[in-house]
Amino acid sequence: MFVSSIPSPPSMWSQFDLGPVTIHTYALCILAGIIAAVVITQHRLSQRGGEKGVVLDIVIWAVPFGIIGARFYHVFTHLSDYFYPGANLWSVFAIWDGGNALYGSLLGGAVGAYVGCRRTGISFWSFADALAPAMLVAQSLGRVGNYFNHELFGLPTTLPWGLEILPTDAMFPKGMPADTLFHPLFLYEIIWNLFGVAIILLLERRFRLRWGRTFGLYLIWYGIGRSWLEAIRIDPTSDAMFGVPANIWASFAAIVIGIVLFFVQAIRHPDPEPSVFRDNRSSESAVEPKTNGEAFSGSADRTNKEKG
Numbered sequence: 001m002f003v004s005s006i007p008s009p010p011s012m013w014s015q016f017d018l019g020p021v022t023i024h025t026y027a028l029c030i031l032a033g034i035i036a037a038v039v040i041t042q043h044r045l046s047q048r049g050g051e052k053g054v055v056l057d058i059v060i061w062a063v064p065f066g067i068i069g070a071r072f073y074h075v076f077t078h079l080s081d082y083f084y085p086g087a088n089l090w091s092v093f094a095i096w097d098g099g100n101a102l103y104g105s106l107l108g109g110a111v112g113a114y115v116g117c118r119r120t121g122i123s124f125w126s127f128a129d130a131l132a133p134a135m136l137v138a139q140s141l142g143r144v145g146n147y148f149n150h151e152l153f154g155l156p157t158t159l160p161w162g163l164e165i166l167p168t169d170a171m172f173p174k175g176m177p178a179d180t181l182f183h184p185l186f187l188y189e190i191i192w193n194l195f196g197v198a199i200i201l202l203l204e205r206r207f208r209l210r211w212g213r214t215f216g217l218y219l220i221w222y223g224i225g226r227s228w229l230e231a232i233r234i235d236p237t238s239d240a241m242f243g244v245p246a247n248i249w250a251s252f253a254a255i256v257i258g259i260v261l262f263f264v265q266a267i268r269h270p271d272p273e274p275s276v277f278r279d280n281r282s283s284e285s286a287v288e289p290k291t292n293g294e295a296f297s298g299s300a301d302r303t304n305k306e307k308g
Contacts, residue, residue, distance in 0.1 A: 005181050006163045014148045029145030033138030034063060040134035041127070048130070050122065050276045058116030058127060062109045069108020073101040077246040102139060102226075103250040117278075125212035125265070126276035132218035133200050136193040139222075143193075146186040154183030154232040161187070173234055185229050192225040210273035211265040219258030227251035 162181025
């Protein structure tokens with residue numbers, strides 16, 4: 001028997017009660033993504049000489065800033081959803097109902113990560129490079145939450161993997177037949193992101209990318225995929241400039257920033273990265289390339305003890 005469509009999960013699956021506390025599945029998916037990103041980034045950074053546990057010291061700054069940035073960006077690009085006569089302004093802070101923009105989390109998280117890196121003595125670009133493939137894994141897990149929230153779908157389709165959206169859902173387009181199927185953009189992005197992990201690790205190992213160039217590849221890869229997905233996305237409340245949705249402009253900006261970052265850092269830093277630590281901190285280890293890295297280590301570095 002062939003699958004003719006992808007059913008949306010029952011609404012009751014989007015949340016459940018644990019005693020007096022309501023647990024939202026979307027939040028669990030975001031949490032799973034954060035945990036995965038921490039584990040992968042720490043592994044990659046440790047392979048390059050970073051201290052164990054240092055990523056947690058950075059994440060405690062990056063995550064709060066990222067959440068604030070994600071929510072602010074979403075509200076700013078969906079003003080009509082939150083500011084209208086009789087609106088409940090407290091809904092601006094209801095992140096558990098969905099509406100956390102990835103580009104906002106990148107901006108806010110970058111600020112938090114920069115603060116965390118300065119406090120721990122880790123090079124910001126070393127951390128960013130270690131984080132790059134982990135971000136794609138985390139975003140993939142987070143997109144599962146969109147599925148449970150019945151959101152992030154595209155134009156109507158007759159393809160066998162079309163997504164079922166109930167006509168009673170708030171995001172169901174008005175005037176369309178109740179049995180209309182839609183492109184499952186959350187699934188497309190998951191596939192695109194995981195494929196990107198493999199591509200970035202391959203290029204990183206092949207060309208020994210450092211100094212933020214791996215992160216530049218991440219911005220380029222994600223921006224390209226996201227710009228196409230946003231072009232077929234149904235999000236009637238998103239604000240647009242010159243008829244182009246805000247997320248497409250943000251995707252274009254990510255691509256440009258990624259390209260500039262990649263080539264500027266290649267020119268500024270033609271030599272291998274000597275350490276994951278900032279210049280004003282002595283490392284107990286000097287790094288040299290490994291010949292056979294692990295799955296998430298890319299072209300990781302061995303450590304040689306130094307006296308300092």
